[in-house]
Amino acid sequence: MRASQLHLPTLREAPKDAETVSHQYLVRAGFIRRVAAGIYSFLPLGVRSMEKVKRIVRDEMDKAGAQEVFLPSMVPAELWQESGRWQQYGPELLRVKDRKQADYCIGPTHEEVIVDLVRKDVRSYKQLPINLYQIQTKFRDEIRPRAGLMRGREFIMKDAYSFDADQAGAHKSYKRMYEAYNAIFTRLGLRFRPVEADTGNIGGSMSHEFQVLADSGEDAIVACDHCDFAANVEKAPIADQAFAALDASVGAARAVETPGAKSIEQVCKVLNCKPEAMIKAILYMVDDAPAVAFVRGDREANEIKVKQALGAKAIFLAEAEWFAKATGLPPGYLGPLLAAGYDAGKVRFVADFEIKGMVHAVCGANEKQQHLVDVVPARDLANLAYADLRMAVAGDSCPRCSGKLQSFKGIEVGHVFYLGQKYSKAMSATYLDEQGKEQVFEMGCYGIGITRILSAAIEQNHDGRGIRWPVAIAPWECAVLGLGSESPISETAANLYRDLQSAGVEVVFDDRDERPGIKFADADLIGYPVQVIVGKRAAEGIVELKLRHTGEKLELPVAGLAGRLGRAIAAARAGATLGSADLN
RNA sequence: CGGGGAGUAGCGCAGUCUGGUAGCGCAUCUGCUUUGGGAGCAGAAUGUCGCAGGUUCAAAUCCUGUCUCCCCGACCA
Secondary structure (H helix, E strand, O other): OEHHHOOOOOOOOOOOOOOOHHHHHHHHOOOEEEEEOOEEEEOHHHHHHHHHHHHHHHHHHHHOOOEEOOOOOEEEHHHHHHHOHHHHOOOOOOEEEOOOOOEEEEOOOOHHHHHHHHHHHOOEHHHOOEEEEEEEEEEOOOOOOEOOOOEOOEEEEEEEEEEEOOHHHHHHHHHHHHHHHHHHHHHOOOOEEEEEOOOHHHOOOEEEEEEEEOOOOOEEEEEEOOOOOEEEOOOOOOOOOOOOOOOOOOOOOEEEEOOOOOOHHHHHHHHOOOHHHEEEEEEEEEOOEEEEEEEEOOOOEOHHHHHHHOOOOOEEEOOHHHHHHHHOOOOOOOOOOOOOOOOHHHOEEEEEHHHHOOOOEEEEOOOOOEEEEEEOHHHHOOOOOEEOOEOOOOOOEOOOOOOEEEEEEEEEEEEEEEEEOHHHHHOOOEEEOOOOOEEEOEEEEEEEEHHHHHHHHHHHOEEOOEEOOOHHHOOOOEEEEEOOOOOOHHHHHHHHHHHHHHOOOOEEEEOOOOOHHHHHHHHHHHOOOEEEEEOHHHHHOEEEEEEOOOOOEEEEEOOOHHHHHHHHHHHHOOOOOOOHHHOO
């Protein structure tokens, strides 16, 4: 393709609504344009990169035995009512009415549609297992769309659904998808990590997220430095811990005045203690009733764990005033040790395991302006319920082995769930087994955020000048920059362009009548993995090669270059980045 | 939804406090010169100042309402 013919509007400045690096570069380099909040148009370059992502996803899905289908994005309400999600889903589900006033939604995910499709046509165990997938535009009316393609309202997702006769089969299907996902993200050329994850709203009992590692990622993950354990911090269990023996010399718990000291920080100042010696109270509204989770003063409570520990459906941080009214206890001075006579039924308490091992703790006294010191939980809080409540952090022991956890930031680009019978049961999706008995399908569902991958790839691969695409998903693999229209530069460039095409390289010939600086800046911004610069030394048969990923520049004879590049690029399509070492 | 911020030329912004009829840089078009890291000179085109009311002789500017967008939090591929 000749750049002079390409619709490639690059911007020197990013529009002010773009703050995230990937968002800025996608707009500046001419991949996308905003249409409304969280809704984007794709320009030719964006389409090319996206199609490459799709091609790899399709290829690996097909290889793993899945079959492509295409489901509607507009879904009748009846299906969602049948699964119960028409009620459960909040305003994120975009509901629309047709001319007859019938209810529909724009599919944010397609469990209902696929279950309906399969239950109608799959009647026998002989038709199982089956795994169907689609690549579809989804719509979720997000509370806050942000960061360009990272969290759009309209986005493209690959979603697959497996149907098996039994759990063993479903686990096999799950494993197969897990492996396919590893293959996909490897081929995309991304550094990623599969991590154990919470199943969230979709439900189910087993789940892994595929996280692209990037410092700007929103998800915190921990991974063992020794074994292959890795999990989202939301999910990561805390390893069993050894508790110190009781120190009998510690005196009885006693109250001290701590006027005005409501936060951990303030109390530490007043009592001259450290946060790790304190018991922190976090106020929740759990299924509309007050509850308190206690964690060590320097820890962060994990809301998902608290929710599970309390067997709750919904959990929110409680407002202090509401809480005080509901319990009669003073926020800011809350502790696990209730005064005699207090009606313990008013509020539920649960404490993190770690607290049990504290020997000398400070906590709220449940009286205004007072804290308790010399609290020994194992002695004083015998009846307190303990559970794993805190967020895992770097340095924690691995829950599987003797290693230590390290922390990373990630961007979730894929998620595999084992669903069980959640949807098949709700929607009576059954088949007949060998005995002619009706059985409910065992399901799994498997998503990949196609459009989000573009953002994630950029977040992971960029520098101050622009994008550094992995070869597999670069819109074009190579750019030939002709730095002049006079002979022999123009002939050398045009010939090289032709030879690279013959060598099977996707190449853009920047033949625009622009100054060199503009061509360099655009090429760096767009992120072609390879730039071939035809300039001053063209007369000697020498051109310059710039490898975007490593930043290396080398001068090479033009003779035979197309063939060499063709081979190197072909090799890198499998999921690599290109450096000079790859040329031979 | 809570908190913060912004809507003025394609993009980035100034002008708003103190009302007087809109400007700068980049981009665009023409011409000449330039040509290895976002050129120079000369000329040109481009705006219902987000929208709707109101105040006023006069509104981008003041008042009221409204819409949109961005950022931080609760939700998620």
